[in-house]
Every structure is written in structure tokens, then in C-alpha cells.
Amino acid sequence: MMRNEEIKTNFANNIKELREKKNMTQQELGNALGYSDKSISKWEKGDVLPDVVTLDFVANYFSLTVNDLINSNGTVSYGKYKKINTIIWGSLFLVIFLANLVFFFLNYIANVDRAWLSFVFALPCFFTVVLILNAIFYDYKAILVSTSLLTWSLALCFFLGYLSYNFWYLFVISFCLQIFYIFIGLIVKVFQKRKRN
Known part of the structure; x- marks a missing residue:
């Protein structure tokens, strides 16, 4: 079972990787998700972990599962997207x-x-x-x-x-x-x- 800090770190790495693969700025991702660029920055630094509803929304935006967003292997599975x-x-x-x-x-x-x-x-x-x-x-x-x-x-x-x-x-x-x-x-x-x- 993953600890809260481990989940935060995994999510931070994955959200940053997803954003960069889509060639988006934090501002653009924030606009697409309805959040500020400061929120995206906090997520990417691992300062804050969004609530479950937000995690689900972010996962749907990237055509992934919540598990894909918080997995520990450092790379996000793009199964659905592919x-x-x-x-x-x-x-x-x-x-x-x-x-x-x-x-x-x-x-x-x-x-x-x-x-x-x-x-x-x-x-x-x-x-x-x-x-x-x-x-x-x-x-x-x-x-x-x-x-x-x-x-x-x-x-x-x-x-x-x-x-x-x-x-x-x-x-x-x-x-x-x-x-x-x-x-x-x-x-x-x-x-x-x-x-x-």
C-alpha cells in the first residue's frame, strides 16, 4: 500500500510528464482543467495532492485511470490513448x-x-x-x-x-x-x- 507522500510524488511526476508530452504550459493545462497555473505548479512540485474527484477529472482529461496517475513506475501508461x-x-x-x-x-x-x-x-x-x-x-x-x-x-x-x-x-x-x-x-x-x- 502506497503512503500519501509516495502518491503525491508519483502524481507530481506523472502530471508534469503528461503536460510536457502534450506541449502545454501550466497555464494552458490549468485553463483546460479549470484550475489556476498555481494549482498545477503545486501539483507538479508535490506540495498538494488533489481530492479524489479532481484526480478522476484529470485522469479522464488525459484518457487515463486514476491508478495510472498515481502509479510508481514513473511513466504513465497510455493504453487507452494509444x-x-x-x-x-x-x-x-x-x-x-x-x-x-x-x-x-x-x-x-x-x-x-x-x-x-x-x-x-x-x-x-x-x-x-x-x-x-x-x-x-x-x-x-x-x-x-x-x-x-x-x-x-x-x-x-x-x-x-x-x-x-x-x-x-x-x-x-x-x-x-x-x-x-x-x-x-x-x-x-x-x-x-x-x-x-
């Missing part, structure tokens, strides 16, 4: 491969006009996978970004897929949804700050 990156890159490769396969079939075998649309229609598929993964690992900023990209790519698909119907107003709807997503993001940010205080 896993989501691997899945996202794998799904991107799969979507590109399938889009090329569909393009080849439509263009050379079926001789369809506008076969290039297979690449455009691949975008919503990819952003759907990214959205699902971000929802599983709960990173609200990434969820908002992937939702926005999914919305715009769907609008683009309908617009290009049905040019004869002149669906330009889909971009107006997408713009309104984008403002809604930004509003939701601000509400979540304020709610998280109040929850910590």
Missing part, C-alpha cells in the same frame, strides 16, 4: 480502402458517372466511427468536433448526391447545428467548472 488512436487510424485506413474499392467498381466495372462521390460518402462513415469512439472514451471536446464534422459531411453528401434538387439550404441547417454544438460545449464546460467548485 488504443483509441489505433482504432481511429485503422478505421480511416478501412474507409479509404473501401472508398477506393467502391470507386474502382463504379468507375471501371459499372461505368457510373460521378463515381468520385464514393470518396465523399466515405467521410460520414469515418466521422461516425470517430464519434462512437469518442463517446465511449468520453472526451466531450472531441465529441463536439466529430459531431460537427459528421454534420457538415452529411450536408455535403446530400448536396453533391442530389445536385438536381439544389439542397443548398442544408448548409444553413448545418450552420445552425454548428452554433447549437458550440452552445452545448459551453454549457458542458460551465457545468464541469461548477461541479469542481
Whole structure:
């Protein structure tokens, strides 16, 4: 069983390492977490150990567990982060491969006009996978970004897929949804700050 001082030291080393690997200043990390740069400095010096709720919030921010933050081996396990990156890159490769396969079939075998649309229609598929993964690992900023990209790519698909119907107003709807997503993001940010205080 680890002593309090050992936990403080491990957390201090790990939080500093995480911040530096993300190329963030103490001020930037403090802003992202809703704390002052002085608080981050105290954590990194090992002067203060945050409460359990804050530890959990910090762990979620870095896509880690609390145990990862306080472990004694001096390096933080990036298992979750690497896993989501691997899945996202794998799904991107799969979507590109399938889009090329569909393009080849439509263009050379079926001789369809506008076969290039297979690449455009691949975008919503990819952003759907990214959205699902971000929802599983709960990173609200990434969820908002992937939702926005999914919305715009769907609008683009309908617009290009049905040019004869002149669906330009889909971009107006997408713009309104984008403002809604930004509003939701601000509400979540304020709610998280109040929850910590």
C-alpha cells in the first residue's frame, strides 16, 4: 500500500510528464482543467495532492485511470490513448480502402458517372466511427468536433448526391447545428467548472 507522500510524488511526476508530452504550459493545462497555473505548479512540485474527484477529472482529461496517475513506475501508461488512436487510424485506413474499392467498381466495372462521390460518402462513415469512439472514451471536446464534422459531411453528401434538387439550404441547417454544438460545449464546460467548485 502506497503512503500519501509516495502518491503525491508519483502524481507530481506523472502530471508534469503528461503536460510536457502534450506541449502545454501550466497555464494552458490549468485553463483546460479549470484550475489556476498555481494549482498545477503545486501539483507538479508535490506540495498538494488533489481530492479524489479532481484526480478522476484529470485522469479522464488525459484518457487515463486514476491508478495510472498515481502509479510508481514513473511513466504513465497510455493504453487507452494509444488504443483509441489505433482504432481511429485503422478505421480511416478501412474507409479509404473501401472508398477506393467502391470507386474502382463504379468507375471501371459499372461505368457510373460521378463515381468520385464514393470518396465523399466515405467521410460520414469515418466521422461516425470517430464519434462512437469518442463517446465511449468520453472526451466531450472531441465529441463536439466529430459531431460537427459528421454534420457538415452529411450536408455535403446530400448536396453533391442530389445536385438536381439544389439542397443548398442544408448548409444553413448545418450552420445552425454548428452554433447549437458550440452552445452545448459551453454549457458542458460551465457545468464541469461548477461541479469542481
